[in-house]
Amino acid sequence: MKQNEGMTLIVKTVTRVSVWLIFLYGIYIILHGHLTPGGGFAGGVVLALGFLNIMLAYGRKYVEGWLNIKLMKDIESSMATLFLALGILGMSFGGGLLANFLSKGELFRLLSSGTIPILNILIGTKVSMALFVVIYSLAVLHIVKGGEK
C-alpha cells in the first residue's frame, strides 16, 4: 500500500471513529455549561483538540482540503461580534451589558438560565476555531533552510 502523508492506516482508522466521539463530547460540554462544570472554553478546547487529532493523523494537506481555514478564521472573528451584539441587546432589553433578557426557565433544565447557553455556544465556537487556527498556523510556518550565518 502506498504510504502517503499522515500516520499509518491503523491510526487513520481509529481517528475516523474516535474523532466524532471527541466532537460529541465537546458539544456536550458546551451545551451543559450552565448546569455542570465546563462551559464554552473547556468544550471549545475539546473541539479544537478533535481538529488537531485529524491534522496529526491525516497530515496538513488533507486538512487543507477538508476544512476551510479561511472560513474558520471568519467564523472565529464573527463570534466576537455576535457576543458584543448579545451584550448590547442585554443593554437595551435587560438593563445592563450582557444582562439576561430571556426567560430563565426551570432550574436544572437544558433550556434554562436565559442567555448564558447562547453565550456559551458563541464562546465554544470561537475558542475551538481560534485554537485550531493558532495550532495550524504554527504548523505551516515555513522555515527557510540555510539562511544567513
Next chain:
Amino acid sequence: MTVYLLCFALLLVGVYGVLTKRDLIKIILSLGIMGYATNLMIILFAYKNGAIYAILTKANSLNGKPTGPMVDPLPQALILTSIVIELGITAMLVAMSIRLYEKYKTFDITKIRRLSG
C-alpha cells in the same frame, strides 16, 4: 500555610528554569510552570474546609438554595481567564521562537546575540 509555601517553591522552580536554562523551549516551559504555580495559589486561597464546589446540582440544593457552604467561585472564574491569557502568551512565544530559529538556526540563547542585521 504549608501549601502556600509549596506553591512558592513551585514558582521558584519556574524562576530557576528561566534563569539558568539556555534552550528557548525550556524557558517557555519554565514560564508555564510559573503560571501554574500562580494559578494553584489563587485557587488555594478560595479553598474552604468542608465546602462543596460552587455549582448547584439536584444533590446539593433545596428549592434553588445550596444546602451547605460552597467554595468561593470568583478565583475559579479568574483562573479560567488567566489560563486563556497564558495560552495566548505561550502561542506568541512559540511563534517568536520559530522566527528566531529561522534566523539563527539554533534555540541556544547564548548564540543568539546579534541585535540587528
